[in-house]
Amino acid sequence: MPPTDTERRLCEATARGDRDGQVAAIAGEDLYLAAPQPGQDPLPVYDDPVVGGTCIPVLTRGMLPPWQPQQFFDRVSLAELAEDWPNDRWRLAVNPGTPGAAYLAASPVQRAGWQRARAQMGVRPGGLLVTHFGGPLHGTLAQGLACGAPLAVHHSVPWNELGTVFLDHAADARTLHEQWSVTDHAGWQQRLDQLLGGQFVPAGTEAALRARARERSAGEDGDATAATPDLPALVTSYEERFRADGLLPADGRVVSLRALDLAHAVALVRWGLGARLCAPQQAEQAVAQVGARARETYGSWQEYAAGYALGRVLAFDNGWFGPQYAEALHLHRVLTQDPSSPWQGLPFA
Secondary structure (H helix, E strand, C coil), X not given: CCCCHXXXXXHHHHHHCCHHHHHHHHHCCCEEEECCCCCCXXXXXXXXXXXXXXXEEEEEHHHCCCCCCCCCEEEEXXXXXXXXXXXXXXXXXXXXXXXXXXXEECCHHHHHHHHHHHHHHCCCCCCCCECCCCCCCCHHHHHHHHHCHHHHXXXXXXXXXXXXXXXXXXXXXXXXXXXXXXXXXXXXXXXXXXXXXXCCCCHHHHHHHHHHHHHHHHHHCCCCCCCCCCCCHHHHHHXXXXXXXXXXXXXXXXXXCHHHHHHHHHHHHHHHHHCCCCCHHHHHHHHHHHHHHHHXXXXXXXXXXXXXXXXXHHHHCCCCCCHHHHHHHHHHHHHHHCCCCHHHHCCCC
């Protein structure tokens, strides 16, 4: 089975002998070019026996090899390759050596076709749910990775992948540096511990939500407890809107904001792998911890989803009910309504 829909479309076009279909399958996708090692040529040019000529190999996302500490890939588009192509006689080898490999001639006319196809497809949009069928689909690791699914959907990368890249080596390292001030393993571990501890969500709001949840639970059991601390008015406004938009049931309430930190913890692990600040075994252990912390706080994917949505809009929308709210709503609907979503198919506990 092809690992993602991109490889499936490419395999089908190759089986049909459909050159235009091959180009269409990859025109809107990220392609990965092996980064040169010290002393190597900038381009990984090779002679391919299948076509009997010189090729530049690229991989689609689902065909990236397992994580290696010194093996890096640069993310490129078909249009970028067309613009900088070095030799009209060379071919573009897409996933060479696999059943769905495509070998595209690269004359000026054909490269102009690549650019037209890219213009028609546009940049790969965010907000897509992608599953890697070769990645974890069941069990503890899959459950932990599913906690990070909102950020995977935001970037349209596979939710259940723990491997060579999140976006690519340079972008992953840049994200850690610019957004998290992380440049080494020690800094990465510190941020991970903070996220696992829920230290980035607003403490006062989190305490009030937890107290309200305890009070409600005790009330249902007939054992009243101390009064709930006042919640910020913005929280109740968002909860009212969540009920209207289907993010909460009619009597639903958010129990914690911690899902926002846990989702970012999974992303931090994946960025750390991409930037080579951690190794796969440590990454798997960290993701399993995320799943365990989620189960300590929430009772279902529905509760987790509402907690993530509220945390996100409090952090980025701040009462505007604008584009950031719309994106949070989109992520929620994709992950709670799409039958292929891990929040639909995976048990929470």
